[in-house]
Amino acid sequence: MKDKDFTHPYIPNSVPEIKAEMLRMIGAPDADALYREMIPERLLLKKPMDLPEAITSELDLRRHVEEILAKNKTTDDYISFLGAGCWNHYVPKVCEVIANRSEFLTAYAGGPHSDLGRYQANFEFQSLICELLGMEVSGIPTYDWGAAAGNSIRMASRLTGRNEVIMPRNMSPARLSILRNFCDSASGIGRIEIKLVDYDRETGMVNLGELESKITEQTAAVYFENPNYLGVIEVDGKPISEIAHDHGAESVCGVDPISLGVLAPPSDYGVDIACGEAQPLGIHMYAGGGSCGFIASRDDERYVAEYPLRLVCVTENKEDDEYAFGLTRHDRTSYMARENAKDWVGTTTALWGITAGVYMSLMGPEGMREVGETILQKSHYTAEVIEEIPGVEVPFGSFFKEFPVKFNKPVKEINEDLLGYKIFGGKDLTAEYPELDESALYCVTEMHNLTQIETLVDALKEVLA
Amino acid sequence: MKVKEYHAARWKEPIIHELGRKGERGFIPPKTEDKIKKRVGDAGNLVPERMKRKKKPELPEISQAHVLRHYLRLSQMTMGMELDIDLGVGTCTMKYSPKVNEDFVNLTANMHPLQPEETMQGLLELVYEFGDVFLREISGFDAFSFQPPGGSAGAYNNALIMRKYHQINGEPERDEVITTIFSHPCDAACPATAGYKVLTLYPNPETGLPDTEALKEAVGPKTAGCFITNPEDTGIFNKNIDEWTGIIHDAGGLCSYDQANANAIMGVTRAKEAGFDMCFFNLHKTFSSPHGSSGPGSAAVGVTKELEEYLPVPVIVKKDGFYSLDFDRPYSVGRVRDFMGNLPVVIRSYAWSMAMGGRGLREAAEISMINNQYLVDKVKKIKGVTLPFGGRRLDQARWSLEQMKLDTGVGIDDVNRRVIDYGIQKFFTSHHPWLVPEPFTPEPCETYSKADIDYWVSVLEKVCEEAYSDPELVKSAPHRSSNHKTKGNPFNDPERWAMSWRAYKRKRGKK
Numbered sequence: 001m002k003d004k005d006f007t008h009p010y011i012p013n014s015v016p017e018i019k020a021e022m023l024r025m026i027g028a029p030d031a032d033a034l035y036r037e038m039i040p041e042r043l044l045l046k047k048p049m050d051l052p053e054a055i056t057s058e059l060d061l062r063r064h065v066e067e068i069l070a071k072n073k074t075t076d077d078y079i080s081f082l083g084a085g086c087w088n089h090y091v092p093k094v095c096e097v098i099a100n101r102s103e104f105l106t107a108y109a110g111g112p113h114s115d116l117g118r119y120q121a122n123f124e125f126q127s128l129i130c131e132l133l134g135m136e137v138s139g140i141p142t143y144d145w146g147a148a149a150g151n152s153i154r155m156a157s158r159l160t161g162r163n164e165v166i167m168p169r170n171m172s173p174a175r176l177s178i179l180r181n182f183c184d185s186a187s188g189i190g191r192i193e194i195k196l197v198d199y200d201r202e203t204g205m206v207n208l209g210e211l212e213s214k215i216t217e218q219t220a221a222v223y224f225e226n227p228n229y230l231g232v233i234e235v236d237g238k239p240i241s242e243i244a245h246d247h248g249a250e251s252v253c254g255v256d257p258i259s260l261g262v263l264a265p266p267s268d269y270g271v272d273i274a275c276g277e278a279q280p281l282g283i284h285m286y287a288g289g290g291s292c293g294f295i296a297s298r299d300d301e302r303y304v305a306e307y308p309l310r311l312v313c314v315t316e317n318k319e320d321d322e323y324a325f326g327l328t329r330h331d332r333t334s335y336m337a338r339e340n341a342k343d344w345v346g347t348t349t350a351l352w353g354i355t356a357g358v359y360m361s362l363m364g365p366e367g368m369r370e371v372g373e374t375i376l377q378k379s380h381y382t383a384e385v386i387e388e389i390p391g392v393e394v395p396f397g398s399f400f401k402e403f404p405v406k407f408n409k410p411v412k413e414i415n416e417d418l419l420g421y422k423i424f425g426g427k428d429l430t431a432e433y434p435e436l437d438e439s440a441l442y443c444v445t446e447m448h449n450l451t452q453i454e455t456l457v458d459a460l461k462e463v464l465a
Numbered sequence: 466m467k468v469k470e471y472h473a474a475r476w477k478e479p480i481i482h483e484l485g486r487k488g489e490r491g492f493i494p495p496k497t498e499d500k501i502k503k504r505v506g507d508a509g510n511l512v513p514e515r516m517k518r519k520k521k522p523e524l525p526e527i528s529q530a531h532v533l534r535h536y537l538r539l540s541q542m543t544m545g546m547e548l549d550i551d552l553g554v555g556t557c558t559m560k561y562s563p564k565v566n567e568d569f570v571n572l573t574a575n576m577h578p579l580q581p582e583e584t585m586q587g588l589l590e591l592v593y594e595f596g597d598v599f600l601r602e603i604s605g606f607d608a609f610s611f612q613p614p615g616g617s618a619g620a621y622n623n624a625l626i627m628r629k630y631h632q633i634n635g636e637p638e639r640d641e642v643i644t645t646i647f648s649h650p651c652d653a654a655c656p657a658t659a660g661y662k663v664l665t666l667y668p669n670p671e672t673g674l675p676d677t678e679a680l681k682e683a684v685g686p687k688t689a690g691c692f693i694t695n696p697e698d699t700g701i702f703n704k705n706i707d708e709w710t711g712i713i714h715d716a717g718g719l720c721s722y723d724q725a726n727a728n729a730i731m732g733v734t735r736a737k738e739a740g741f742d743m744c745f746f747n748l749h750k751t752f753s754s755p756h757g758s759s760g761p762g763s764a765a766v767g768v769t770k771e772l773e774e775y776l777p778v779p780v781i782v783k784k785d786g787f788y789s790l791d792f793d794r795p796y797s798v799g800r801v802r803d804f805m806g807n808l809p810v811v812i813r814s815y816a817w818s819m820a821m822g823g824r825g826l827r828e829a830a831e832i833s834m835i836n837n838q839y840l841v842d843k844v845k846k847i848k849g850v851t852l853p854f855g856g857r858r859l860d861q862a863r864w865s866l867e868q869m870k871l872d873t874g875v876g877i878d879d880v881n882r883r884v885i886d887y888g889i890q891k892f893f894t895s896h897h898p899w900l901v902p903e904p905f906t907p908e909p910c911e912t913y914s915k916a917d918i919d920y921w922v923s924v925l926e927k928v929c930e931e932a933y934s935d936p937e938l939v940k941s942a943p944h945r946s947s948n949h950k951t952k953g954n955p956f957n958d959p960e961r962w963a964m965s966w967r968a969y970k971r972k973r974g975k976k
Contacts, residue, residue, distance in 0.1 A: 052819060334655075
């Protein structure tokens with residue numbers, strides 16, 4: 001390890017002569033001497049780390065990593081009916097091109113002049129998602145739907161000065177786990193008590209009677225989802241918001257934005273704070289790495305003051321005939337206010353926000369309507385033909401993209417058998433929703449063609465026979 | 466070194482909503498087959514009347530080439546790390562992200578996180594081994610999670626572990642955490658979000674670090690733990706850190722180490738020997754994953770054996786050569802993010818670490834540290850620039866332009882608009898409060914050559930000279946950037962601010 005010949009392509013000054021020259025200019029014999037000035041001897045590692053040798057040849061590195069990753073299967077190899085918070089939608093090539101641009105991929109903390117384009121692209125994401133949602137304010141997106149919902153509920157709690165939230169049982173249990181963390185408090189200060197409201201077993205929608213009985217004058221927010229985790233379109237959005245408002249609570253709704261070319265925007269049914277997951281908008285799944293949560297509301301100073309996110313604002317330099325950008329009320333954020341901030345903000349998912357902006361620009365109103373219609377038709381068709389198989393039931397009739405399928409045989413076995421047909425069956429719901437018996441959540445998008453759907457049906461017939 | 470008169474692209478690009486014409490199409494989604502249409506009928510019949518969208522969203526209608534052109538122009542007006550000498554953006558470790566790693570990430574683009582484990586063995590193996598081989602050795606810790614999707618999310622995750630630990634151990638009354646003002650703001654904001662009261666220690670003006678006595682006064686029966694960056698954002702390493710963690714432990718608290726600034730200490734000193742119980746590494750900083758205009762990133766959390774059972778679920782485990790996801794962990798904090806986190810970021814970090822090897826990681830640390838000493842010696846000589854606090858700095862240093870501001874009226878905000886006229890990114894100043902007045906914080910990590918550092922310092926020198934000779938030139942900058950100095954400030958004015966095009970049109974009375 002002591003040989004001098006270690007010049008790494010990622011480290012220009014690792015050339016021994018350069019390193020020596022710089023040490024000479026600093027006036028130090030070696031790096032160790034400098035470290036000893038800054039770090040006490042007792043904390044210095046005494047021996048080199050026990051780690052693999054460097055693979056400095058790019059070809060060798062490629063072979064090494066690709067050999068490991070070749071052990072994976074993907075949804076290109078298998079027909080996948082998995083969704084449940086991460087969905088297989090088509091990603092237009094232009095989205096990939098922009099997401100891979102050096103400038104966007106490697107920018108970070110530049111300013112509104114040096115990174116004018118980044119600020120504008122951030123602003124355009126906000127603008128475009130607001131058009132889909134019928135809202136006027138959004139920000140640079142956060143980590144995922146769960147974080148967006150968590151921030152939204154905490155915004156509602158601060159807005160109302162109340163400490164209860166009502167959430168539906170027909171939401172993602174993983175998301176609920178994230179929200180339980182957001183709502184708890186070490187000191188008890190700011191703790192938000194979660195009350196769960198059940199769903200109607202016939203429709204899959206929020207049980208309004210139970211909601212009425214559980215809401216109190218301490219309720220900060222009623223949170224619901226549309227379509228919900230079980231894929232069901234929540235038709236009662238308006239009554240839910242009205243119940244919330246009648247009790248002085250905020251109506252907070254999580255939505256899947258790819259549905260919004262065909263489904264009413266949350267602003268139509270009284271929602272105060274909308275949130276959700278932007279991954280369907282031109283972002284690959286990346287085994288869950290494509291998540292991107294958004295928050296939006298009306299343009300009301302009270303709401304703006306409670307956002308944790310960076311809010312990019314447009315303005316104009318009139319005499320120069322150009323746009324300019326800045327950050328609205330940046331003093332709210334943890335970058336400025338530390339522990340007195342509105343939650344926290346950090347490195348989130350700006351690149352995916354930019355990519356989702358490209359997607360919405362490409363799609364336009366017609367593209368969003370068409371993709372929504374295609375998803376509706378294909379998912380309903382799949383549900384209908386699956387239900388024709390003896391012993392199979394699709395319990396809920398009104399859905400978008402996802403629907404539970406109830407079997408007369410353990411889902412675990414069915415899904416294992418389907419692998420033999422190169423099919424990823426729907427997500428097993430038996431642990432999360434025992435009341436639905438042996439059910440799996442099937443997801444059908446514009447990606448599925450008739451042949452793939454028929455392959456599933458044929459396989460299920462054999463597996464269930 | 467002679468500085469170059471750079472000029473940025475200046476496209477005066479309209480907002481996307483102003484482009485295109487009614488009827489233009491950028492993209493046609495896949496259509497529904499006739500057989501399906503025949504069976505299920507019109508899509509309109511599949512949506513309950515009350516939930517039908519009545520009014521189309523006012524998205525722009527633009528041909529594909531024009532959408533591409535627009536976003537390419539926006540990208541050209543963005544000074545990404547790959548295009549400039551980005552060492553001024555300290556605390557962020559703007560290092561080179563090897564391009565080949567993007568190919569590896571793309572192999573997982575179409576993987577679903579809920580696929581059966583046997584179809585994800587490659588991905589799970591790579592992520593597990595990155596923790597088990599590299600992070601174990603670099604941190605000294607025993608178990609790892611890759612679920613937190615950003616650095617701050619890592620601090621939040623550790624606050625949740627702290628909260629759960631004290632709840633389980635019957636001491637929920639411990640509701641105070643301690644941090645230092647030169648630790649990243651997430652070390653205060655994230656515990657606060659988890660419901661902690663935050664005590665912040667301020668530095669001794671001589672050393673730049675809080676005195677150990679101040680810590681001793683801060684701890685007590687309410688202490689849940691500490692969240693500390695070391696070296697701090699000033700680049701100063703707290704030599705008493707092991708004594709500090711001992712004081713926290715003696716008070717019954719846990720110690721969380723924010724290792725966002727780990728680049729100059731890999732293979733040099735570790736979290737474990739410093740006495741910490743948990744840490745997180747920002748994989749989009751030290752471990753080369755690109756910053757993505759601010760995410761997606763990843764915080765790799767490391768914990769001691771004792772805290773392993775608190776990690777968020779699922780945890781990747783290995784048994785008989787098979788990698789699986791373990792959800793059955795009764796003491797787990799549950800989830801901080803859906804699914805497994807941002808695993809593409811981990812793939813890049815694994816590939817980068819393999820390319821570096823043990824020796825390369827240590828070399829990266831040494832060169833980062835040496836680069837910073839070299840830069841410090843040069844910047845010290847510039848008129849108007851001062852370095853508050855004594856002693857050497859590890860990976861970065863927090864400088865002040867206070868003297869120049871007093872002399873000329875030109876401060877860091879002006880300088881930050883002027884340096885871009887010479888083709889380098891504006892500097893990171895400091896998080897707030899600006900304890901160091903008119904601050905800037907360069908971090909010349911291992912990516913930058915001696916010539917890069919020389920050029921960067923020459924630009925700083927040139928702009929400081931301009932501040933003394935022609936302050937208006939600097940104050941009115943930028944002159945060659947993508948737009949001009951912003952006039953007016955609507956950013957705090959509810960009547961004029963606009964976070965969407967529809968709000969802008971309404972407030973400016975446009976159609």
